[in-house]
Structures are given as structure tokens and as C-alpha cells.
Amino acid sequence: MLGYFGPAGTFTHQALRTITDDEAVAFSSVREALDAVRRGQVRGAVVPIENSVEGGVSATLDELIAGEPLAIRAEIVIPVEFGLYAREGTRLEDVRQVLTHGHAAAQCRQWLAERVPLAQVTEAGSTAGAAAEVARPESRYDAAVCARVAGETYGLTELAYAIEDNPGAVTRFVEVGKAGPVADRTGADKTTLVAYMREDHSGALLEILEQFAVRGVNLTRIESRPTKTTLGSYCFSIDVEGHLHDKRVGEALEGLHRVCPRVHFLGSYARADQSRPKIADGFTDDSYDAAAAWVESLGSPYLG
Numbered sequence: 001m002l003g004y005f006g007p008a009g010t011f012t013h014q015a016l017r018t019i020t021d022d023e024a025v026a027f028s029s030v031r032e033a034l035d036a037v038r039r040g041q042v043r044g045a046v047v048p049i050e051n052s053v054e055g056g057v058s059a060t061l062d063e064l065i066a067g068e069p070l071a072i073r074a075e076i077v078i079p080v081e082f083g084l085y086a087r088e089g090t091r092l093e094d095v096r097q098v099l100t101h102g103h104a105a106a107q108c109r110q111w112l113a114e115r116v117p118l119a120q121v122t123e124a125g126s127t128a129g130a131a132a133e134v135a136r137p138e139s140r141y142d143a144a145v146c147a148r149v150a151g152e153t154y155g156l157t158e159l160a161y162a163i164e165d166n167p168g169a170v171t172r173f174v175e176v177g178k179a180g181p182v183a184d185r186t187g188a189d190k191t192t193l194v195a196y197m198r199e200d201h202s203g204a205l206l207e208i209l210e211q212f213a214v215r216g217v218n219l220t221r222i223e224s225r226p227t228k229t230t231l232g233s234y235c236f237s238i239d240v241e242g243h244l245h246d247k248r249v250g251e252a253l254e255g256l257h258r259v260c261p262r263v264h265f266l267g268s269y270a271r272a273d274q275s276r277p278k279i280a281d282g283f284t285d286d287s288y289d290a291a292a293a294w295v296e297s298l299g300s301p302y303l304g
């Protein structure tokens with residue numbers, strides 16, 4: 001059975017529904033969902049990892065590397081559209097207390113400031129959790145910013161829809177399991193890893209980046225996250241195009257292993273958009289094989 005960041009009606013729940021109709025377990029935080037994977041209560045969990053407006057989901061980026069290693073098995077990308085939902089009888093002009101997930105608040109900030117200027121926005125654990133709270137008749141919150149499905153699930157009335165400041169936003173979710181064999185290469189893959197710098201010195205980030213640059217590996221996301229040890233100590237959470245079994249990616253990982261004290265490999269998996277990377281001349285597996293054969297031939301007694 002799979003777990004997900006719930007309760008029912010979160011965007012994560014919608015993402016999960018795109019891959020299975022089977023029964024699934026809701027957890028009220030990303031940490032609880034991932035811990036359930038670690039202790040084997042569920043065989044995997046779906047959690048949010050990146051939003052096109054707000055960037056990386058820190059809770060997920062941090063929890064993936066805290067504790068027993070986990071691996072990303074698949075990615076799911078869905079559009080995120082928000083509405084404002086309240087108990088029956090509440091009018092838009094009456095809304096003073098809004099409850100929602102921090103990422104959702106950030107994506108609707110301008111709309112909320114313009115349309116409910118007197119409202120105070122409070123962060124909830126999730127958008128659907130906010131809807132469930134607003135549905136309680138005695139709740140101190142007047143409205144929730146959430147998906148339409150959450151508004152419906154908790155019996156709320158829609159006061160407004162498509163209130164996001166950036167139409168067309170998408171959120172990327174990942175299905176995470178226990179670390180195990182890497183998923184098969186599809187030719188349209190992504191690899192996620194976390195690299196730690198040796199020590200704080202000029203060019204440390206460049207050393208990491210050049211491992212990819214010189215091998216023609218394109219990065220699709222890079223974010224610094226605190227290592228949680230001392231102030232100013234950071235690691236880098238990175239997504240790259242390609243699979244561990246692509247020679248250019250495997251070699252880049254070898255390079256990282258040489259220059260970084262610690263590298264977490266978090267999995268190679270099929271891209272949701274199935275788009276294949278443009279591999280420049282000289283970086284295909286054939287080019288690597290030809291180069292290796294040539295180097296080997298240099299030591300051959302039969303050469304020239």
C-alpha cells in the first residue's frame with residue numbers, strides 16, 4: 001500500500017490518484033509519510049518536492065536525507081489551481097481569517113491582499129487540512145485556500161476560484177520507496193542527489209557544478225539547504241537530466257564522489273514529461289565507449 005501527504009483532498013492526494021486507484025494511507029506531514037516508508041508500514045509514499053512558483057518543498061528535501069536512505073522511484077507533475085472555500089453563508093467580504101498551506105498562501109498572496117485585504121492568513125499543515133478545519137462549525141477560521149476537490153470533500157462553499165497569482169503553475173511530486181535497485185533506464189530520466197562541500201572555500205560550488213558541465217549533464221534544479229550543523233554550512237540538492245546508467249551521469253557521480261565528502265544518491269527515475277535530453281556530441285554512451293577503447297589501445301603492443 002502507498003502512503004501520501006494528506007489528508008484526503010490535498011494536491012498530493014490528487015497526484016497519487018494519477019498513478020493508482022488502490023486504497024492508500026494519508027499522513028498529516030511529509031515526515032510522517034516518509035517515516036512510514038522507513039519502518040515498512042507502507043511500500044512507498046507520494047510527497048511534494050517542487051513547485052513552479054515557490055521552488056523546492058523544504059520539508060521533503062530535508063526529510064529525504066534525514067535518517068535511513070530512501071529512493072525516488074517516480075515523479076508526477078500536476079497543475080495546481082486554488083479556490084477560496086468557506087462554510088455555507090459566509091460572504092467574501094466577511095472573510096477575516098484564512099487558513100492554508102504556506103506554499104498555497106505564497107501562490108495566492110496578491111489575490112488575497114486585493115480581494116480580502118482585511119484577512120489574516122495562517123499557515124496550516126496542508127490545504128486539505130485547512131479545509132477540514134474550516135468545515136468545523138466552531139472553527140475560528142472563515143475560509144481555506146485549497147483545491148476544488150478539497151472544498152467539495154469537506155462540504156464547503158466556493159467563494160472564488162482560480163485565485164492563484166500565476167496561472168499555469170504546476171507542482172512536482174515524487175513517489176519514494178526504500179533504497180533498492182535503481183529503476184530501469186528509459187532514455188527520458190532524471191537523477192536526484194545531494195552533494196556536500198568539502199569545506200567552505202572559494203570555488204567549492206564550482207567544483208561541484210563542473211562535474212556536470214564537463215560531461216554535458218544538464219541540471220534541472222539546484223538548491224542549497226542548510227546542513228543543520230553550523231551557521232553557513234550548506235549542502236546542494238540537485239536534479240539532473242539522465243540516468244545513473246548513462247555514462248556521462250555515472251562519471252559525473254564518480255567525479256562528485258572524488259570532490260565531495262558526502263553524496264546522497266536519491267534515485268534515477270522516468271521523467272513525468274517524458275522529454276529526452278539533448279545530448280551534445282561527445283557525451284553519448286557511444287562516445288564514452290569509443291574514448292575508453294582508444295585509451296586502452298594506447299597501451300597495446302600492436303599500436304602503430
Ligand SMILES: O=C(O)C(=O)C[C@]1(C(=O)O)C=C[C@@H](O)C=C1
Pocket residue numbers: 005009010011012013048051057080101103104125126127128171
Ligand atoms: O497541501 C497540499 O495540498 C499539498 O499537497 C502540498 C502543496 C505543497 O507542498 O506545495 C502542494 C501543492 C501546492 O503547491 C500547495 C501545497
